[in-house]
Amino acid sequence: MKKITALGMVCTVALLAGCSDPKAANEDNFKKALNTHYEKNCVALxxxxxxxxxxxxxxxxxxxxxxxxxxxxxxxxxxxxxxxxxxxxxxxxxxxxxxxxxxxxxxxxxxxxxxxxxxxxxxxxxxxxxxxxxxxxxCAGHYTVENIERFTPPSDSPMGKLSSVVYTYGPDGEIADWAKNPAIQKTFPDFAVKLTPHQHGHEELLLTNKGWMPARDFQK
Structure with missing residues (x-):
């Protein structure tokens, strides 16, 4: 029993370490990287x-x-x-x-x-x-990631380690009221589409010294 308990503790520690490692390729880290991107970019009309x-x-x-x-x-x-x-x-x-x-x-x-x-x-x-x-x-507000659908194992590229991530996203809970105005929705139908939930996204995430980030943001 002691051996099993000790082994279980080792596994638990390993799992926790993986979850807290910002460089690990997992859904939590990818979601965080994508949300950081969306926090800096507005849903714009x-x-x-x-x-x-x-x-x-x-x-x-x-x-x-x-x-x-x-x-x-x-x-x-x-x-x-x-x-x-x-x-x-x-x-x-x-x-x-x-x-x-x-x-x-x-x-x-x-x-x-x-x-x-x-x-x-x-x-x-x-x-x-x-x-x-x-x-x-x-600026009407920001997007938030709803779910990481799937991702590829990190692979080498000229920029570094890349993972291809497919996910769903939608407006967060703080979209401005003016964006929901019927006149806005009718006059700007493309903008109205931007405000729908469960949109599908695809992003190449790059592993940096500080963790993951969209490759297109690396040199900004």
């Missing part, structure tokens, strides 16, 4: 807007006017489409919009352009907290 040539806020959007090729109804539809991203952010409380006389501010704006009716958008206090400069980017 971002889009390209060619009607605005400079990054940052406030933003002035000149409204379209009827032409011989486009009547009032078509013009209203064009303006609604142009303003939709900004108005969604207004609905979510990140921006405030005001009518005003503005000049064209797009990529092909003419410096001799005369002021015309438009909308001016600026950040609210809530928007300032979420905004990430430059561009139209707002």
């Amino acid at each position: 971002s889009w390209m807007d060619f009607s605005n040539s400079h990054p940052g806020y406030p933003v002035s959007i000149k409204l379209e006017t009827p032409t011989m090729f486009r009547g009032p109804e078509g013009t209203a539809e064009a303006n609604e489409k142009k303003l939709a991203p900004y108005e969604a952010l207004v609905s979510a409380g990140l921006l405030k919009g005001e009518d005003g006389q503005v000049k064209s501010d797009g990529l092909f704006a003419d410096s001799k352009d005369t002021p015309a009716p438009g909308r001016i958008y600026s950040l609210t206090e809530e928007g300032k907290k979420a905004y990430q400069s430059p561009g139209n980017t707002f």
Whole structure:
């Protein structure tokens, strides 16, 4: 019995040592490495807007006017489409919009352009907290790893020991309320997909002197 007990103690100590070793190839260490990555990278709402040539806020959007090729109804539809991203952010409380006389501010704006009716958008206090400069980017929160599905035994590479890890992940419990706003979800369907749980991920993890980390983060 003493021999069995002693052997059991040795095994237990070995298992504990393996669990606490940050360089061991196991699910706990891989999950920790991936979550460290996600803590530094936001789940971001971002889009390209060619009607605005400079990054940052406030933003002035000149409204379209009827032409011989486009009547009032078509013009209203064009303006609604142009303003939709900004108005969604207004609905979510990140921006405030005001009518005003503005000049064209797009990529092909003419410096001799005369002021015309438009909308001016600026950040609210809530928007300032979420905004990430430059561009139209707002941070909604972070992901967390749900489960490590499988991984390969560490193998040699020019960078060092690598393990290929497949896992599921999703938004953590602190996603901002504005991200769930119906107008945001409708206007930015790709962003809505980002907020779904049980997404599948694949990452090459690199063994460093301090433990595991995504290989793509090594030189950052």
